[in-house]
Amino acid sequence: MKKLMLAFVVGIGIAAAALAGEAHPGRKFDKETDLLSLHYDHAADMDDGHSAAADRTILESLLGRDWITRHVVVVSGACGKNASSFNANSDAVMDAAWNDCGGWLNAHAHREQVVAELLERWTAVLEAGGDIWVKEGGQSDITAAVLRRIRDEAPDLDTATRVHVVQHSEWNENQTTDSALDYTRRHADYLKIRDANSYLNAGGGNAAFEDAALTHPVFGPVWRAAFIYYNPKGRLDFSDTGELLHILGLGEIGIDEFRRLFLDNATAGTPNQPRADDGNDRAR
Numbered sequence: 001m002k003k004l005m006l007a008f009v010v011g012i013g014i015a016a017a018a019l020a021g022e023a024h025p026g027r028k029f030d031k032e033t034d035l036l037s038l039h040y041d042h043a044a045d046m047d048d049g050h051s052a053a054a055d056r057t058i059l060e061s062l063l064g065r066d067w068i069t070r071h072v073v074v075v076s077g078a079c080g081k082n083a084s085s086f087n088a089n090s091d092a093v094m095d096a097a098w099n100d101c102g103g104w105l106n107a108h109a110h111r112e113q114v115v116a117e118l119l120e121r122w123t124a125v126l127e128a129g130g131d132i133w134v135k136e137g138g139q140s141d142i143t144a145a146v147l148r149r150i151r152d153e154a155p156d157l158d159t160a161t162r163v164h165v166v167q168h169s170e171w172n173e174n175q176t177t178d179s180a181l182d183y184t185r186r187h188a189d190y191l192k193i194r195d196a197n198s199y200l201n202a203g204g205g206n207a208a209f210e211d212a213a214l215t216h217p218v219f220g221p222v223w224r225a226a227f228i229y230y231n232p233k234g235r236l237d238f239s240d241t242g243e244l245l246h247i248l249g250l251g252e253i254g255i256d257e258f259r260r261l262f263l264d265n266a267t268a269g270t271p272n273q274p275r276a277d278d279g280n281d282r283a284r
Helices: 002-020 047-063 065-071 088-101 111-127 141-153 170-175 178-187 207-214 220-229 241-247 255-262
Strands: 035-040 072-076 132-137 163-167 189-192 201-203 235-237
Touching: 035 047, 035 111, 035 241, 047 065, 047 088, 047 132, 047 220, 047 235, 047 241, 047 255, 065 072, 065 088, 072 088, 072 111, 088 220, 111 132, 111 141, 132 241, 141 163, 141 178, 163 241, 207 220, 207 255
Parallel strands: 035 072, 035 132, 132 163, 163 189
Antiparallel strands: 201 235
């Protein structure tokens, strides 16, 4: 048990230390000043459900629940050409993953309201000197809409160097409206990383991961909702989390390493962290 505890503490320590490392060419993520904008499409492919659980697990383990409430904004329905295939059953996963740490925004049902709220959140952070980091787990249509509003209403803010958009999926790019993808590439610091399906996607599932996730004392309920939504016995896939790993400077952590770092030890996470009760019903 002592060896297991030591391995866990060392592993999390290494991961946390990476937050101070280079996350993007010329810029690193600053957990004190910057904002994470987590975007999920939940359209067609259901892997976003697993990714939401993985993202919550990483962020709370390394930075805490209160930090998420202050420094993260979460968007569901970040769709483009694929908007008609949005899966409303994903709402249950988003509720489980984010309702107790700031809530989430439903861009499928309330697109203009979500664009307005993102405009407000992004602008406030940029004006305070922080940067925006978009985990583009869906398409860039929402991102482009917010960028247009910022450039119209606050043209002195330099989105091309201070709004960082990280995308891993060629499919997501192809499903983005052509003009929106072009606009995002021109007016944000846009980075396409290696497709994370190569290390965060397991056809046929992963029994050890599933057991560790479901029995975790903090994150078990979140993973249970994700697995009800998308059965991991057929496929375990949180490939969209590759973008968050990149933003945080953690590198390409595979499925088994993720399990060992964040799920295997019963003390992982922050079970004594106070529950946040801020904004749970915004743009719902």
